[in-house]
Amino acid sequence: MKSSVTSATALLLALAGSPAAAAPVVDTAYPYTGPDVPVGDWVDPTVNGNGKGFPRLVEPPAVRPATANPTNNINVISLSYLPKGINIHFQTPFGLGVAPSVRWGTRKDKLDKEATGTTHTYDRTPPCSQVVVTQCSQFFHEVQLHDLKPGTTYYYQIQAANGTTASDVLSFSTARAAGDDTPFTVAVLADMGYTNAGGTYKQLLDVLHQDAAFVWHGGDISYADDWYSGILPCEDDWPVCYNGSSTSLPGGGPIPDEYKVPLPAGEIANQGGPQGGDMSVLYESNWDLWQQWLNNVTKQVPYMVLPGNHEAACAEFDGPGNILTAYLNDNEKNTTVPKSNLTYYSCPPSQRNYTAFQHRFRMPGAETGGVGNFWYSFDYGLVHFVAIDGETDYAGSPEWPFAQDLKKGETHPTPEETFVTDSGPFGAVDGDYNDNKAYQQYKWLAADLASVDRKKTPWVIAMSHRPMYSSEVSSYQQKIRTAFEGLMLQYGVDAYLSGHIHWYERLWPLGANGTIDRAAIVDKHTYIANTGKSITHLINGMAGNIESHSTLDQSKILNITAVLDQEHYGLNKLTVHNASVLTWTFVRGDGSVGDELTLIKKKKCKGKQH
Numbered sequence: 001m002k003s004s005v006t007s008a009t010a011l012l013l014a015l016a017g018s019p020a021a022a023a024p025v026v027d028t029a030y031p032y033t034g035p036d037v038p039v040g041d042w043v044d045p046t047v048n049g050n051g052k053g054f055p056r057l058v059e060p061p062a063v064r065p066a067t068a069n070p071t072n073n074i075n076v077i078s079l080s081y082l083p084k085g086i087n088i089h090f091q092t093p094f095g096l097g098v099a100p101s102v103r104w105g106t107r108k109d110k111l112d113k114e115a116t117g118t119t120h121t122y123d124r125t126p127p128c129s130q131v132v133v134t135q136c137s138q139f140f141h142e143v144q145l146h147d148l149k150p151g152t153t154y155y156y157q158i159q160a161a162n163g164t165t166a167s168d169v170l171s172f173s174t175a176r177a178a179g180d181d182t183p184f185t186v187a188v189l190a191d192m193g194y195t196n197a198g199g200t201y202k203q204l205l206d207v208l209h210q211d212a213a214f215v216w217h218g219g220d221i222s223y224a225d226d227w228y229s230g231i232l233p234c235e236d237d238w239p240v241c242y243n244g245s246s247t248s249l250p251g252g253g254p255i256p257d258e259y260k261v262p263l264p265a266g267e268i269a270n271q272g273g274p275q276g277g278d279m280s281v282l283y284e285s286n287w288d289l290w291q292q293w294l295n296n297v298t299k300q301v302p303y304m305v306l307p308g309n310h311e312a313a314c315a316e317f318d319g320p321g322n323i324l325t326a327y328l329n330d331n332e333k334n335t336t337v338p339k340s341n342l343t344y345y346s347c348p349p350s351q352r353n354y355t356a357f358q359h360r361f362r363m364p365g366a367e368t369g370g371v372g373n374f375w376y377s378f379d380y381g382l383v384h385f386v387a388i389d390g391e392t393d394y395a396g397s398p399e400w401p402f403a404q405d406l407k408k409g410e411t412h413p414t415p416e417e418t419f420v421t422d423s424g425p426f427g428a429v430d431g432d433y434n435d436n437k438a439y440q441q442y443k444w445l446a447a448d449l450a451s452v453d454r455k456k457t458p459w460v461i462a463m464s465h466r467p468m469y470s471s472e473v474s475s476y477q478q479k480i481r482t483a484f485e486g487l488m489l490q491y492g493v494d495a496y497l498s499g500h501i502h503w504y505e506r507l508w509p510l511g512a513n514g515t516i517d518r519a520a521i522v523d524k525h526t527y528i529a530n531t532g533k534s535i536t537h538l539i540n541g542m543a544g545n546i547e548s549h550s551t552l553d554q555s556k557i558l559n560i561t562a563v564l565d566q567e568h569y570g571l572n573k574l575t576v577h578n579a580s581v582l583t584w585t586f587v588r589g590d591g592s593v594g595d596e597l598t599l600i601k602k603k604k605c606k607g608k609q610h
């Protein structure tokens with residue numbers, strides 16, 4: 001019954017095991033009865049549609065194939081930190097036939113070492129056998145380089161196998177050792193899809209050009225699950241809508257020419273535009289597109305991720321007329337049903353329970369006592385970074401396991417008792433699901449924070465997808481506070497980063513219960529890190545995606561909010577200057593500065609803890 005635990009276990013086995021590992025296991029007690037491939041085109045729901053639709057967006061693969069008609073290819077390369085090492089993750093449409101291999105060394109012209117790794121895969125729909133080879137990933141390879149020197153540049157080349165072309169000689173730099181006081185910069189973002197994220201993408205490349213160490217993406221990655229925006233009917237209150245006769249875009253103003261093209265014959269008015277809507281018609285292709293778009297970033301610096309709600313399943317909820325319920329549950333296209341009844345079984349097995357997310361990235365959970373891509377930590381210079389799963393694995397989490405769907409006396413919920421985004425737990429729950437202290441994640445966080453050597457890493461920065469506080473008040477915020485705020489205050493976390501709400505919001509330093517810590521405010525742009533008493537909260541949900549911006553009436557902005565930007569997309573740049581000063585800069589998509597904050601740590605930590 002604990003399908004999700006099985007799934008996580010299967011993944012770990014896959015990572016450690018033989019080159020051709022099995023797909024992850026999700027709960028299949030009840031069969032999926034929807035279409036084989038949701039959805040290529042509403043008129044012709046096959047992977048390629050009826051051929052009359054809008055052009056599908058494509059991005060180049062990480063490696064340009066050496067032949068015109070390749071049979072296999074390296075489409076995505078994505079780096080991540082390991083303790084004293086690096087994980088080189090890459091993706092191909094088909095298997096390699098051998099263990100994945102990387103040649104590497106400290107000189108570009110002398111790759112004198114070779115490392116091999118493992119491969120994992122899952123039964124994605126559509127499979128890559130139905131998709132253009134250079135635009136599809138179904139086999140996921142992990143090659144680990146261990147015992148590397150800190151703060152050192154290495155060169156690597158992924159080797160060719162089974163039809164792929166070897167990569168160029170690429171490079172990465174390892175994390176600086178804990179305690180290294182050299183200043184560094186990190187790009188922090190969350191909620192980044194494809195649509196609306198062009199400015200953020202440009203700034204990301206600019207920040208890397210300025211030598212940013214790594215990128216930290218706080219969940220909601222690619223918005224693959226918004227594929228259904230491409231088929232749901234237009235709504236008056238939806239800012240990105242193309243209905244064949246009129247179009248509106250977020251923020252108004254000028255409508256690009258391609259949006260003025262009438263709908264092709266036979267096409268049904270739907271969400272999205274000729275470009276935006278088209279990126280949203282196939283769940284897996286959205287992942288492929290987004291990851292290939294980010295190759296310029298992920299193949300040169302570690303791209304650290306954590307889970308958001310959009311990674312959970314193929315859809316979060318239904319739209320007007322419950323068109324998705326009819327399609328996914330009953331394979332009835334372009335019709336309505338009276339009631340929304342999306343369940344855990346409404347998505348194909350490969351599109352449930354964070355399956356794609358577990359395969360398409362490789363975070364150091366296993367190496368840091370955490371779990372997979374869900375919770376982990378790492379050091380860089382003067383900072384201990386902590387990634388928390390804000391979606392599952394704590395009491396009242398926004399996505400919850402089957403155990404919480406059970407009615408009295410049941411051992412397994414009926415489909416109707418489940419919810420489409422049911423997920424996890426990915427760690428053990430030793431006791432009551434309503435007791436935070438029963439969760440492996442809670443215990444890990446307590447142990448991880450307790451083990452921080454503040455002499456080496458005086459700064460501790462945590463991130464999860466979900467904010468603890470915001471002017472946009474929601475019930476999950478209380479739940480995540482109850483789970484983690486006490487530990488974070490107890491162990492002196494300096495800053496808590498999040499996303500989820502699609503705007504930039506900086507809060508005043510907050511103690512328990514959202515009390516503004518006025519003693520920690522020097523001025524509007526300068527806070528004191530009042531370690532153990534208050535935390536600086538930043539919401540970075542403004543990277544841009546097809547769902548556009550969150551908005552709130554000016555009159556509803558709470559006094560806990562110091563700065564709120566509801567208009568601009570962009571990212572946050574964290575610069576660690578030394579043990580006493582770090583700065584945050586909200587860089588808008590056009591490169592202008594949206595906000596700045598300096599965080600000052602007054603006294604040095606004397607003991608091991610703060």
Ligand SMILES: [Fe+2]
Pocket residue numbers: 191220308309310465499500501
């Ligand atoms: Fe979210």
